[in-house]
Amino acid sequence: LAKTTQPISMDSYEGQEVNITCSHNNIATNDYITWYQQFPSQGPRFIIQGYKTKVTNEVASLFIPADRKSSTLSLPRVSLSDTAVYYCLVGLYSGGGADGLTFGKGTHLIIQP
Amino acid sequence: DAGVTQSPTHLIKTRGQQVTLRCSPKSGHDTVSWYQQALGQGPQFIFQYYEEEERQRGNFPDRFSGHQFPNYSSELNVNALLLGDSALYLCASSQTVYNEQFFGPGTRLTVL
Numbered sequence: 001l002a003k004t005t006q007p008i009s010m011d012s013y014e015g016q017e018v019n020i021t022c023s024h025n026n027i028a029t030n031d032y033i034t035w036y037q038q039f040p041s042q043g044p045r046f047i048i049q050g051y052k053t054k055v056t057n058e059v060a061s062l063f064i065p066a067d068r069k070s071s072t073l074s075l076p077r078v079s080l081s082d083t084a085v086y087y088c089l090v091g092l093y094s095g096g097g098a099d100g101l102t103f104g105k106g107t108h109l110i111i112q113p
Numbered sequence: 114d115a116g117v118t119q120s121p122t123h124l125i126k127t128r129g130q131q132v133t134l135r136c137s138p139k140s141g142h143d144t145v146s147w148y149q150q151a152l153g154q155g156p157q158f159i160f161q162y163y164e165e166e167e168r169q170r171g172n173f174p175d176r177f178s179g180h181q182f183p184n185y186s187s188e189l190n191v192n193a194l195l196l197g198d199s200a201l202y203l204c205a206s207s208q209t210v211y212n213e214q215f216f217g218p219g220t221r222l223t224v225l
Contacts, residue, residue, distance in 0.1 A: 041218070106155055
């Protein structure tokens with residue numbers, strides 16, 4: 001399983017765009033990159049998944065360079081409710097397959113007024 | 114449509130006791146995975162059940178066992194509780210082992 005590295009914590013302000021970068025130097029050819037969000041005392045929630053270039057949905061964008069050794073989760077115009085832990089995962093399937101999902105410590109994003 | 118549900122919400126046990134946690138998957142899902150999340154850490158995979166069988170197990174001792182019922186609901190059992198078993202236990206369900214996992218709110222277990 002590819003190891004991921006992401007900042008332990010980040011701070012920003014309401015209305016700003018936030019970019020969280022994840023490094024995954026050993027990503028395999030068939031691996032996908034998936035981001036989850038977790039609020040305190042709740043289970044993680046799927047945000048976005050991508051393989052290469054750019055993916056956008058109603059809550060975030062995911063930028064993946066050509067070498068795929070890193071990825072950047074972009075949250076546009078954040079609000080206080082975006083304060084959460086964000087996990088970057090790399091693996092063959094969005095559900096992790098039979099081995100389950102491998103989470104690191106994630107990035108604790110704090111949004112201030 | 115109800116999502117993944119877990120019971121109980123909170124639980125307090127003492128060392129050496131046994132505990133059973135329960136999970137009902139999202140409608141239409143047949144695969145259930147269990148995770149342990151210690152304070153300040155990411156969730157750690159315990160095991161996964163599909164077709165009432167344990168498909169894969171993470172790095173957890175045999176004190177952790179589980180079961181999946183014909184209606185796809187699942188139980189996690191932990192025997193001989195240790196203080197270090199205190200954590201948030203998360204259940205996730207998916208439609209087959211390959212698709213996106215949906216997590217429940219978790220059960221907070223405190224071992225005294």
